[in-house]
Amino acid sequence: MEVKVVHVSPTYFAPESALGGGERFAEELARAMADRAEVKLVSFGRQSLRENPKPGYERVILKSRTRDLMTPFAAGLFRELRGADVIHCHQLFVLPTFLAAVFGRWRGSRVFVSDLGGGGWTPGYQIDATRWMEAHLPISEYAARELPGRNKRHRVIYGGVDLERYPMRPDLSHDGSVVFLGRVLPHKGIHLLMEGLPPEVPLHIVGPATDAAYLDLLRSLARGKDVRFYGALADQQVIDRLGRAMALVHPTPVDENGSARAHELFGLALVEAMARGCPVIASQAASLPEIVKPGVNGLLVPPNRPGAIREAILQLRRDPELWARLSLGARRTVEEKFTWERVVDRCLEAYASA
Numbered sequence: 001m002e003v004k005v006v007h008v009s010p011t012y013f014a015p016e017s018a019l020g021g022g023e024r025f026a027e028e029l030a031r032a033m034a035d036r037a038e039v040k041l042v043s044f045g046r047q048s049l050r051e052n053p054k055p056g057y058e059r060v061i062l063k064s065r066t067r068d069l070m071t072p073f074a075a076g077l078f079r080e081l082r083g084a085d086v087i088h089c090h091q092l093f094v095l096p097t098f099l100a101a102v103f104g105r106w107r108g109s110r111v112f113v114s115d116l117g118g119g120g121w122t123p124g125y126q127i128d129a130t131r132w133m134e135a136h137l138p139i140s141e142y143a144a145r146e147l148p149g150r151n152k153r154h155r156v157i158y159g160g161v162d163l164e165r166y167p168m169r170p171d172l173s174h175d176g177s178v179v180f181l182g183r184v185l186p187h188k189g190i191h192l193l194m195e196g197l198p199p200e201v202p203l204h205i206v207g208p209a210t211d212a213a214y215l216d217l218l219r220s221l222a223r224g225k226d227v228r229f230y231g232a233l234a235d236q237q238v239i240d241r242l243g244r245a246m247a248l249v250h251p252t253p254v255d256e257n258g259s260a261r262a263h264e265l266f267g268l269a270l271v272e273a274m275a276r277g278c279p280v281i282a283s284q285a286a287s288l289p290e291i292v293k294p295g296v297n298g299l300l301v302p303p304n305r306p307g308a309i310r311e312a313i314l315q316l317r318r319d320p321e322l323w324a325r326l327s328l329g330a331r332r333t334v335e336e337k338f339t340w341e342r343v344v345d346r347c348l349e350a351y352a353s354a
Helices: 021-033 076-081 095-107 190-196 212-221 235-242 268-275 306-318 320-337 340-353
Strands: 004-008 038-045 049-054 057-063 086-090 110-114 178-181 203-206 227-231 247-250 280-283 298-301
Touching: 004 021, 004 076, 004 095, 021 038, 021 057, 021 086, 021 268, 021 340, 038 076, 057 076, 076 095, 086 095, 095 110, 110 340, 178 190, 178 235, 178 268, 190 203, 190 212, 190 306, 203 235, 212 227, 235 268, 247 268, 247 306, 268 280, 268 320, 280 306, 298 306, 298 320, 306 320
Parallel strands: 004 038, 004 086, 038 057, 086 110, 178 203, 178 247, 203 227, 247 280, 280 298
Antiparallel strands: 049 057
Protein backbone atom coordinates (compact mmCIF):
# COMPACT_ATOMS: atom_id res chain seq x y z
CA MET A 1 0.00 0.00 0.00
CA GLU A 2 1.32 3.43 -0.92
CA VAL A 3 2.54 5.51 2.01
CA LYS A 4 1.48 9.12 2.38
CA VAL A 5 4.45 11.19 3.58
CA VAL A 6 4.37 14.85 4.59
CA HIS A 7 7.75 16.58 4.82
CA VAL A 8 7.83 19.74 6.95
CA SER A 9 10.56 22.37 6.58
CA PRO A 10 10.53 25.87 8.14
CA THR A 11 12.17 27.41 5.06
CA TYR A 12 12.38 26.51 1.38
CA PHE A 13 15.10 26.75 -1.25
CA ALA A 14 14.69 30.18 -2.86
CA PRO A 15 16.36 33.60 -2.61
CA GLU A 16 13.41 35.06 -0.68
CA SER A 17 13.59 32.23 1.88
CA ALA A 18 16.96 30.46 2.18
CA LEU A 19 19.65 29.13 -0.16
CA GLY A 20 21.25 26.57 2.11
CA GLY A 21 21.97 22.87 1.92
CA GLY A 22 19.23 22.09 4.44
CA GLU A 23 16.54 23.63 2.27
CA ARG A 24 17.85 21.91 -0.84
CA PHE A 25 18.03 18.61 1.05
CA ALA A 26 14.34 18.67 2.00
CA GLU A 27 13.19 19.59 -1.51
CA GLU A 28 15.38 17.08 -3.32
CA LEU A 29 14.39 14.27 -0.97
CA ALA A 30 10.68 15.02 -1.29
CA ARG A 31 10.90 15.18 -5.08
CA ALA A 32 12.75 11.84 -5.32
CA MET A 33 10.45 10.14 -2.82
CA ALA A 34 7.41 11.04 -4.93
CA ASP A 35 8.36 8.26 -7.35
CA ARG A 36 7.57 5.70 -4.64
CA ALA A 37 5.12 7.33 -2.23
CA GLU A 38 2.47 10.04 -2.09
CA VAL A 39 4.46 13.08 -0.97
CA LYS A 40 3.70 16.57 0.23
CA LEU A 41 6.33 19.14 1.20
CA VAL A 42 5.06 21.85 3.53
CA SER A 43 7.06 25.01 4.16
CA PHE A 44 6.40 28.64 5.14
CA GLY A 45 6.93 32.04 3.56
CA ARG A 46 5.54 35.51 3.01
CA GLN A 47 3.16 34.36 0.28
CA SER A 48 1.14 31.16 0.01
CA LEU A 49 1.66 28.72 -2.85
CA ARG A 50 0.33 25.32 -3.84
CA GLU A 51 1.72 23.44 -6.83
CA ASN A 52 2.26 19.93 -8.21
CA PRO A 53 5.77 19.82 -9.76
CA LYS A 54 5.31 16.13 -10.72
CA PRO A 55 2.74 13.35 -10.27
CA GLY A 56 2.45 12.28 -6.64
CA TYR A 57 4.25 15.37 -5.35
CA GLU A 58 2.50 18.40 -3.88
CA ARG A 59 4.54 21.41 -2.76
CA VAL A 60 2.83 23.78 -0.32
CA ILE A 61 4.06 27.09 1.07
CA LEU A 62 1.90 28.45 3.87
CA LYS A 63 1.79 32.18 4.58
CA SER A 64 3.50 32.62 7.92
CA ARG A 65 2.05 34.87 10.60
CA THR A 66 5.57 35.68 11.87
CA ARG A 67 8.47 37.58 10.31
CA ASP A 68 11.22 35.29 11.61
CA LEU A 69 12.14 32.80 8.88
CA MET A 70 13.15 30.16 11.43
CA THR A 71 10.08 30.65 13.64
CA PRO A 72 7.20 30.42 11.18
CA PHE A 73 3.60 29.66 12.09
CA ALA A 74 0.46 29.06 10.07
CA ALA A 75 -2.66 27.37 11.42
CA GLY A 76 -3.02 25.65 8.05
CA LEU A 77 -0.14 23.36 9.00
CA PHE A 78 -2.53 21.07 10.88
CA ARG A 79 -4.81 20.76 7.86
CA GLU A 80 -1.84 19.79 5.67
CA LEU A 81 -0.77 17.08 8.15
CA ARG A 82 -4.13 15.32 8.29
CA GLY A 83 -4.13 11.83 6.83
CA ALA A 84 -0.35 11.48 6.79
CA ASP A 85 1.04 8.03 7.51
CA VAL A 86 4.45 9.59 8.07
CA ILE A 87 5.48 13.11 9.05
CA HIS A 88 9.16 13.74 8.30
CA CYS A 89 10.38 17.00 9.85
CA HIS A 90 13.51 18.83 8.74
CA GLN A 91 15.22 20.74 11.60
CA LEU A 92 14.53 19.68 15.18
CA PHE A 93 14.62 22.96 17.08
CA VAL A 94 11.97 24.91 15.19
CA LEU A 95 8.33 25.61 16.02
CA PRO A 96 6.77 23.70 13.05
CA THR A 97 8.55 20.49 14.10
CA PHE A 98 7.30 20.77 17.68
CA LEU A 99 3.73 21.34 16.49
CA ALA A 100 3.94 18.56 13.90
CA ALA A 101 5.26 16.12 16.51
CA VAL A 102 2.39 16.87 18.91
CA PHE A 103 -0.21 16.71 16.14
CA GLY A 104 1.25 13.55 14.64
CA ARG A 105 1.26 11.73 17.96
CA TRP A 106 -2.37 12.78 18.56
CA ARG A 107 -3.51 11.68 15.08
CA GLY A 108 -1.51 8.45 14.96
CA SER A 109 1.06 9.45 12.33
CA ARG A 110 4.63 8.20 12.59
CA VAL A 111 6.91 11.20 13.16
CA PHE A 112 10.61 11.35 12.23
CA VAL A 113 13.12 14.18 12.24
CA SER A 114 16.29 14.97 10.31
CA ASP A 115 18.11 17.75 12.14
CA LEU A 116 19.94 19.79 9.52
CA GLY A 117 21.64 22.19 11.90
CA GLY A 118 19.32 25.20 12.03
CA GLY A 119 17.13 26.52 14.80
CA GLY A 120 14.64 29.14 15.98
CA TRP A 121 12.29 29.74 18.86
CA THR A 122 10.41 26.63 19.94
CA PRO A 123 9.04 25.06 23.15
CA GLY A 124 11.27 22.14 22.12
CA TYR A 125 14.15 23.66 24.07
CA GLN A 126 12.20 23.11 27.29
CA ILE A 127 9.98 20.18 26.32
CA ASP A 128 11.57 17.10 24.75
CA ALA A 129 9.67 16.65 21.48
CA THR A 130 11.56 13.44 20.67
CA ARG A 131 9.19 11.63 23.07
CA TRP A 132 6.52 11.92 20.37
CA MET A 133 8.78 10.76 17.54
CA GLU A 134 9.56 7.31 16.24
CA ALA A 135 13.21 8.05 15.51
CA HIS A 136 15.85 10.48 14.32
CA LEU A 137 16.97 10.22 10.69
CA PRO A 138 20.38 11.95 10.85
CA ILE A 139 22.20 12.72 7.62
CA SER A 140 25.61 11.36 8.70
CA GLU A 141 27.26 9.32 11.41
CA TYR A 142 28.76 12.60 12.60
CA ALA A 143 25.28 14.05 13.04
CA ALA A 144 24.21 10.91 14.92
CA ARG A 145 26.94 11.17 17.57
CA GLU A 146 25.16 13.68 19.79
CA LEU A 147 21.43 13.29 19.22
CA PRO A 148 19.36 15.58 21.44
CA GLY A 149 16.51 14.30 23.60
CA ARG A 150 15.98 11.06 25.46
CA ASN A 151 14.84 9.20 22.36
CA LYS A 152 18.09 8.11 20.68
CA ARG A 153 16.61 5.70 18.12
CA HIS A 154 18.03 6.55 14.73
CA ARG A 155 18.87 5.49 11.20
CA VAL A 156 21.50 7.37 9.17
CA ILE A 157 20.08 8.31 5.77
CA TYR A 158 22.89 10.50 4.32
CA GLY A 159 22.20 12.83 1.38
CA GLY A 160 22.18 12.38 -2.35
CA VAL A 161 22.41 13.74 -5.86
CA ASP A 162 20.34 13.29 -9.02
CA LEU A 163 22.63 11.44 -11.42
CA GLU A 164 20.67 12.57 -14.49
CA ARG A 165 20.97 16.24 -13.58
CA TYR A 166 24.64 15.78 -12.57
CA PRO A 167 26.11 13.51 -15.27
CA MET A 168 29.71 12.39 -15.40
CA ARG A 169 31.92 14.79 -17.37
CA PRO A 170 32.27 13.71 -21.02
CA ASP A 171 36.02 13.07 -20.85
CA LEU A 172 38.76 12.78 -18.23
CA SER A 173 40.08 16.32 -18.44
CA HIS A 174 39.87 19.55 -16.45
CA ASP A 175 40.62 23.26 -16.84
CA GLY A 176 43.05 23.47 -13.90
CA SER A 177 40.68 25.43 -11.65
CA VAL A 178 39.35 24.71 -8.17
CA VAL A 179 35.87 25.57 -6.91
CA PHE A 180 34.32 26.45 -3.59
CA LEU A 181 30.54 25.85 -3.55
CA GLY A 182 28.41 26.97 -0.63
CA ARG A 183 27.39 29.95 1.45
CA VAL A 184 30.22 32.45 1.85
CA LEU A 185 30.48 32.46 5.64
CA PRO A 186 33.40 32.15 8.13
CA HIS A 187 32.45 28.65 9.30
CA LYS A 188 33.02 27.41 5.74
CA GLY A 189 36.75 28.19 6.05
CA ILE A 190 37.10 29.92 2.67
CA HIS A 191 39.79 32.21 4.13
CA LEU A 192 41.95 29.12 4.73
CA LEU A 193 41.57 28.13 1.09
CA MET A 194 42.47 31.66 -0.02
CA GLU A 195 45.61 31.68 2.12
CA GLY A 196 46.72 28.32 0.75
CA LEU A 197 45.74 28.89 -2.89
CA PRO A 198 48.72 28.70 -5.29
CA PRO A 199 48.84 31.95 -7.33
CA GLU A 200 48.79 30.03 -10.62
CA VAL A 201 45.56 28.14 -9.83
CA PRO A 202 42.22 29.83 -10.64
CA LEU A 203 39.60 29.72 -7.85
CA HIS A 204 35.86 30.08 -8.51
CA ILE A 205 33.79 30.95 -5.41
CA VAL A 206 30.14 30.08 -5.99
CA GLY A 207 27.49 30.86 -3.41
CA PRO A 208 25.56 33.68 -1.74
CA ALA A 209 27.52 36.11 0.44
CA THR A 210 25.50 37.51 3.36
CA ASP A 211 28.39 38.59 5.60
CA ALA A 212 29.80 41.81 4.10
CA ALA A 213 32.77 41.99 6.47
CA TYR A 214 33.81 38.43 5.66
CA LEU A 215 33.46 39.06 1.94
CA ASP A 216 35.72 42.10 2.30
CA LEU A 217 38.30 39.92 4.07
CA LEU A 218 38.20 37.38 1.25
CA ARG A 219 38.63 40.09 -1.37
CA SER A 220 41.71 41.35 0.44
CA LEU A 221 43.15 37.82 0.57
CA ALA A 222 42.48 37.46 -3.17
CA ARG A 223 44.92 40.20 -4.16
CA GLY A 224 47.60 38.84 -6.44
CA LYS A 225 45.66 35.62 -7.07
CA ASP A 226 43.18 34.47 -9.72
CA VAL A 227 39.97 34.47 -7.67
CA ARG A 228 36.47 35.07 -9.06
CA PHE A 229 33.33 35.63 -6.99
CA TYR A 230 30.07 34.62 -8.68
CA GLY A 231 27.44 34.80 -5.95
CA ALA A 232 24.54 32.37 -6.30
CA LEU A 233 24.38 30.79 -9.75
CA ALA A 234 21.59 28.87 -11.47
CA ASP A 235 21.80 25.10 -11.07
CA GLN A 236 22.91 24.50 -14.66
CA GLN A 237 25.73 27.02 -14.32
CA VAL A 238 26.92 25.25 -11.17
CA ILE A 239 26.73 21.87 -12.91
CA ASP A 240 28.76 23.19 -15.85
CA ARG A 241 31.40 24.68 -13.55
CA LEU A 242 31.80 21.43 -11.59
CA GLY A 243 32.14 19.49 -14.83
CA ARG A 244 35.20 21.52 -15.85
CA ALA A 245 37.01 22.04 -12.54
CA MET A 246 40.05 20.12 -11.36
CA ALA A 247 38.71 19.87 -7.79
CA LEU A 248 36.16 21.12 -5.30
CA VAL A 249 37.81 22.39 -2.11
CA HIS A 250 35.82 22.24 1.13
CA PRO A 251 38.07 23.65 3.90
CA THR A 252 35.81 23.33 6.96
CA PRO A 253 37.65 24.65 10.05
CA VAL A 254 37.50 23.36 13.62
CA ASP A 255 37.61 25.18 16.96
CA GLU A 256 40.27 24.91 19.67
CA ASN A 257 38.71 21.62 20.79
CA GLY A 258 38.96 20.11 17.31
CA SER A 259 35.20 20.32 16.71
CA ALA A 260 33.29 21.66 13.72
CA ARG A 261 30.21 21.70 15.96
CA ALA A 262 26.91 21.57 14.06
CA HIS A 263 28.48 22.67 10.77
CA GLU A 264 28.78 20.26 7.83
CA LEU A 265 26.43 17.58 9.13
CA PHE A 266 26.54 16.41 5.52
CA GLY A 267 28.41 17.92 2.57
CA LEU A 268 25.82 18.07 -0.21
CA ALA A 269 28.15 20.16 -2.39
CA LEU A 270 30.73 17.37 -2.17
CA VAL A 271 28.52 14.67 -3.65
CA GLU A 272 27.25 17.02 -6.35
CA ALA A 273 30.84 17.70 -7.40
CA MET A 274 31.78 14.03 -7.23
CA ALA A 275 28.87 13.10 -9.49
CA ARG A 276 30.50 15.26 -12.17
CA GLY A 277 33.80 13.44 -11.76
CA CYS A 278 35.25 16.31 -9.73
CA PRO A 279 37.56 15.05 -6.95
CA VAL A 280 37.22 16.73 -3.56
CA ILE A 281 39.86 18.20 -1.28
CA ALA A 282 38.26 18.43 2.16
CA SER A 283 39.17 18.98 5.78
CA GLN A 284 39.34 15.93 7.99
CA ALA A 285 36.45 17.32 10.03
CA ALA A 286 32.74 16.82 10.73
CA SER A 287 31.01 14.47 8.26
CA LEU A 288 33.48 15.04 5.42
CA PRO A 289 35.60 11.88 6.01
CA GLU A 290 32.41 9.83 5.58
CA ILE A 291 32.25 11.10 2.00
CA VAL A 292 35.86 11.64 0.93
CA LYS A 293 38.10 8.58 0.87
CA PRO A 294 41.75 9.55 0.28
CA GLY A 295 43.17 7.99 -2.86
CA VAL A 296 39.69 6.84 -3.95
CA ASN A 297 37.64 9.96 -4.71
CA GLY A 298 39.65 12.85 -3.28
CA LEU A 299 42.12 13.99 -0.64
CA LEU A 300 41.71 14.83 3.05
CA VAL A 301 43.81 17.51 4.72
CA PRO A 302 44.24 18.48 8.38
CA PRO A 303 41.77 21.26 9.27
CA ASN A 304 42.93 24.86 9.70
CA ARG A 305 46.06 24.22 7.61
CA PRO A 306 46.33 26.43 4.49
CA GLY A 307 49.69 24.85 3.64
CA ALA A 308 48.10 21.40 3.50
CA ILE A 309 45.40 22.71 1.14
CA ARG A 310 48.13 24.16 -1.10
CA GLU A 311 50.01 20.84 -1.25
CA ALA A 312 46.84 18.89 -2.06
CA ILE A 313 45.93 21.24 -4.92
CA LEU A 314 49.45 21.03 -6.34
CA GLN A 315 49.45 17.24 -6.01
CA LEU A 316 46.40 16.98 -8.25
CA ARG A 317 47.82 19.54 -10.65
CA ARG A 318 51.14 17.69 -11.01
CA ASP A 319 49.81 14.12 -11.21
CA PRO A 320 47.28 13.63 -14.04
CA GLU A 321 47.09 9.89 -13.46
CA LEU A 322 46.10 10.42 -9.83
CA TRP A 323 43.53 13.01 -10.85
CA ALA A 324 41.96 10.68 -13.44
CA ARG A 325 41.74 7.84 -10.92
CA LEU A 326 40.09 10.08 -8.35
CA SER A 327 37.70 11.48 -10.95
CA LEU A 328 36.42 8.00 -11.82
CA GLY A 329 36.33 7.03 -8.16
CA ALA A 330 34.30 10.11 -7.27
CA ARG A 331 31.55 9.23 -9.73
CA ARG A 332 31.58 5.59 -8.65
CA THR A 333 31.23 6.53 -4.98
CA VAL A 334 28.13 8.60 -5.69
CA GLU A 335 26.55 5.88 -7.82
CA GLU A 336 27.07 3.31 -5.08
CA LYS A 337 26.08 5.33 -2.00
CA PHE A 338 24.95 8.91 -2.48
CA THR A 339 21.98 9.02 -4.86
CA TRP A 340 18.56 10.29 -3.81
CA GLU A 341 17.18 6.85 -4.65
CA ARG A 342 19.48 5.36 -2.00
CA VAL A 343 18.37 8.01 0.50
CA VAL A 344 14.72 7.22 -0.24
CA ASP A 345 15.47 3.51 0.31
CA ARG A 346 16.84 4.27 3.77
CA CYS A 347 13.92 6.52 4.66
CA LEU A 348 11.24 4.06 3.54
CA GLU A 349 12.98 1.24 5.44
CA ALA A 350 13.01 3.43 8.56
CA TYR A 351 9.36 4.36 8.13
CA ALA A 352 8.39 0.70 7.71
CA SER A 353 10.42 -0.54 10.66
CA ALA A 354 8.46 1.83 12.93
